[in-house]
Amino acid sequence: MLEFLKKRRNHFIGIDFGTSSIKVVELSYENQKAKLENYGIVDLDWDGQGGQPNGASISSYEQKLNAALKGLVAKMKLKKGSQAYVSIPGFSGLITIIDLPDMRQDELARAIQFEAHKYIPSSLDEVAMSWEVIEHIEAGKTLAQNIGKDGGKRIKVLLVAAPKKDIEHYDRLVSGVNFEVNAIELETFSIARSLVGDDVGNFFIIDIGSRATNIILLEKGVVSVNRNIDAGGNEITTAISDSMRISRQRAETFKKGDKDLINSKESALIVPVLELIASESKRIINAHKEKNKDLRIDSVFLSGGTSKMKGLEEYFSRSLDMPVVLGNPWRRISSNDNVKPLIGQLGASFSVALGLALRGVEEYRRE
Numbered sequence: 001m002l003e004f005l006k007k008r009r010n011h012f013i014g015i016d017f018g019t020s021s022i023k024v025v026e027l028s029y030e031n032q033k034a035k036l037e038n039y040g041i042v043d044l045d046w047d048g049q050g051g052q053p054n055g056a057s058i059s060s061y062e063q064k065l066n067a068a069l070k071g072l073v074a075k076m077k078l079k080k081g082s083q084a085y086v087s088i089p090g091f092s093g094l095i096t097i098i099d100l101p102d103m104r105q106d107e108l109a110r111a112i113q114f115e116a117h118k119y120i121p122s123s124l125d126e127v128a129m130s131w132e133v134i135e136h137i138e139a140g141k142t143l144a145q146n147i148g149k150d151g152g153k154r155i156k157v158l159l160v161a162a163p164k165k166d167i168e169h170y171d172r173l174v175s176g177v178n179f180e181v182n183a184i185e186l187e188t189f190s191i192a193r194s195l196v197g198d199d200v201g202n203f204f205i206i207d208i209g210s211r212a213t214n215i216i217l218l219e220k221g222v223v224s225v226n227r228n229i230d231a232g233g234n235e236i237t238t239a240i241s242d243s244m245r246i247s248r249q250r251a252e253t254f255k256k257g258d259k260d261l262i263n264s265k266e267s268a269l270i271v272p273v274l275e276l277i278a279s280e281s282k283r284i285i286n287a288h289k290e291k292n293k294d295l296r297i298d299s300v301f302l303s304g305g306t307s308k309m310k311g312l313e314e315y316f317s318r319s320l321d322m323p324v325v326l327g328n329p330w331r332r333i334s335s336n337d338n339v340k341p342l343i344g345q346l347g348a349s350f351s352v353a354l355g356l357a358l359r360g361v362e363e364y365r366r367e
């Protein structure tokens with residue numbers, strides 16, 4: 001009986017604090033399937049063009065997020081005590097793979113602390129770190145990165161770090177709506193979970209939001225490279241507004257329209273941010289191919305709200321010279337027929353929120 005009472009509720013909430021909106025999704029797990037129970041989105045109107053809540057009294061960033069989240073949770077009628085999973089923006093954290101000689105667990109902890117100093121400029125007291133051995137490399141294996149080293153057994157360690165103050169910030173916000181915060185993770189892992197899941201192939205993901213772009217390479221299903229570019233859909237709006245000499249508001253509407261602005265041979269708009277994202281992606285893929293000659297990328301996925309832009313798949317397929325498709329974070333999630341068209345519209349702007357809630361599902365399944 002006690003066991004029964006202790007059993008966790010099979011509902012999980014994912015919360016993505018994006019720059020342009022907060023996205024929330026609730027999934028349940030039953031009959032071996034994750035099911036969509038509820039979803040919601042609230043725009044964060046940073047420009048103050050309408051909808052600004054009470055100007056002076058709600059001024060700070062945190063208060064604004066707090067009010068927006070509270071409103072959304074009330075509208076969605078989410079239960080107090082719900083189990084929530086929350087993301088930290090990719091650009092706030094660090095993901096890196098370290099190559100080390102094989103060693104005992106206690107030595108390893110010290111070695112990683114030492115290595116982490118190379119990557120983390122601030123005091124290690126201010127960051128939360130976690131790590132995991134992702135690969136054992138037998139002695140004498142001549143993977144490019146091992147050449148010239150001692151030739152003994154080596155290991156690859158995935159190191160993840162994020163500032164404690166950011167984690168506390170999101171923890172406060174979500175505890176503030178009386179949810180239980182089960183985990184806070186870098187959004188990179190949420191995106192990878194919803195788009196790739198357990199597939200063990202090599203994947204390349206370009207997630208373009210409004211302020212930021214998150215580029216992710218997964219090798220054998222594990223995140224191995226993560227780059228963040230401090231630009232995204234906002235800069236596309238700027239490029240359209242500048243080149244067509246129209247207001248940002250009109251440019252935003254135009255950007256979301258049915259017309260392909262970026263691929264026509266005669267009149268394609270030059271969008272510097274897309275060129276930047278494409279060239280950075282090419283650089284990462286080429287560097288990866290140099291290191292691992294036999295590895296090939298199975299799929300390239302687009303994600304984030306900007307992935308809905310007309311012609312983006314064609315643009316990146318051409319510039320990367322490989323097929324690029326829209327990622328589908330909903331593919332492993334069942335839903336009622338009446339919401340299916342809405343889900344189609346949301347598309348890959350829910351990759352982060354879904355990946356977070358799917359973490360809850362996965363943890364529950366393993367229990």
Ligand SMILES: Nc1ncnc2c1ncn2[C@@H]1O[C@H](COP(=O)(O)OP(=O)(O)OP(=O)(O)O)[C@@H](O)[C@H]1O
Nearest residue numbers: 018019020021209210211212233256305306308309
């Ligand atoms: N149909 C569309 N066509 C083109 N762009 C779109 C479309 N729909 C939304 N966008 C753009 O997507 C962006 C929002 O995407 P998303 O919700 O992924 O961002 P975010 O998570 O709030 O921001 P960030 O991840 O940068 O913090 C905005 O720039 C918006 O203009």
Ligand SMILES: [Mg+2]
Nearest residue numbers: 018019209352
């Ligand atoms: Mg985002």
